[in-house]
Amino acid sequence: AQSVTQLDSQVPVFEEAPVELRCNYSSSVSVYLFWYVQYPNQGLQLLLKYLSGSTLVESINGFEAEFNKSQTSFHLRKPSVHISDTAEYFCAVTRAGNTGKLIFGQGTTLQVKP
Amino acid sequence: GAGVSQTPSNKVTEKGKYVELRCDPISGHTALYWYRQSLGQGPEFLIYFQGTGAADDSGLPNDRFFAVRPEGSVSTLKIQRTERGDSAVYLCASSPRERVGGAGEAFFGQGTRLTVV
Numbered sequence: 001a002q003s004v005t006q007l008d009s010q011v012p013v014f015e016e017a018p019v020e021l022r023c024n025y026s027s028s029v030s031v032y033l034f035w036y037v038q039y040p041n042q043g044l045q046l047l048l049k050y051l052s053g054s055t056l057v058e059s060i061n062g063f064e065a066e067f068n069k070s071q072t073s074f075h076l077r078k079p080s081v082h083i084s085d086t087a088e089y090f091c092a093v094t095r096a097g098n099t100g101k102l103i104f105g106q107g108t109t110l111q112v113k114p
Numbered sequence: 115g116a117g118v119s120q121t122p123s124n125k126v127t128e129k130g131k132y133v134e135l136r137c138d139p140i141s142g143h144t145a146l147y148w149y150r151q152s153l154g155q156g157p158e159f160l161i162y163f164q165g166t167g168a169a170d171d172s173g174l175p176n177d178r179f180f181a182v183r184p185e186g187s188v189s190t191l192k193i194q195r196t197e198r199g200d201s202a203v204y205l206c207a208s209s210p211r212e213r214v215g216g217a218g219e220a221f222f223g224q225g226t227r228l229t230v231v
Contacts, residue, residue, distance in 0.1 A: 004156075044157070044205070044222040090156050100170045101147070102220075104156030
C-alpha cells in the first residue's frame with residue numbers, strides 16, 4: 001500500500017519569495033507521483049506529474065518538483081511566487097502502471113502575501 | 115460538455131435519508147473515480163469504474179454506500195441512511211483508459227457538497 005505525507009499544513013510566504021512545499025511518500029513498489037492544485041472555489045487541477053525518465057518535472061506556470069527515490073520525496077518548488085498562486089496544493093501517488101486509485105496527502109495551503 | 119459535471123453542487127439532507135449524487139464524465143472517458151474530501155483533508159478514494167464495472171470498490175466505507183455506472187458513462191453514488199459523518203465534498207473524476215499515468219491524469223469535477231443535518 002502507498003501513503004503520502006505533506007509535512008506542512010500551511011505555508012505563508014511573501015510575493016516574489018521562493019517557496020517549497022514538502023511531500024514524502026511510502027511505497028514498496030514503483031510509483032507515479034503528482035501534484036494537484038485547488039484554487040478557491042474551483043476543482044482539483046493537475047499541476048505536474050512524474051511517471052518515468054527525468055526526475056525533475058516542471059509545470060507551465062513555473063513550479064517544479066523533483067522525484068528523489070532515495071529520500072522518497074517529491075517536493076514542489078517555485079523560485080518566485082505570485083499572489084495568484086494562493087491555493088491548496090495536494091501531493092498524490094499511485095502504483096506505477098495502476099489505472100486505479102490515487103492516494104492523496106492532506107494538503108498544504110499556500111498563502112502568498114503582498 | 116467540456117469537463118466533468120457533478121450535480122447537485124450542494125445537497126442538504128436530514129439524517130437517515132437517502133441521497134443520490136450524479137457524475138457526468140468527459141465524453142469518451144472509460145475510467146471514472148469517486149472520492150470523498152472531508153474538511154481539512156485530502157481526497158479519499160471511494161470507488162473506480164472501468165466501463166460499466168466497478169474495478170475497485172475498496173474505498174467504500176460501508177454497505178450504506180453504493181455506486182453504479184450502467185451504461186459506462188454517467189455514474190450515480192448512492193448513500194442510504196445518511197449519517198452526520200457522511201458530510202463532505204464528494205468528487206468525481208474521469209480519464210481515458212489509455213492514459214499512461216492512469217488515475218493520476220484524471221480530470222476532476224467541482225464536487226457535490228453534502229451536508230447531513
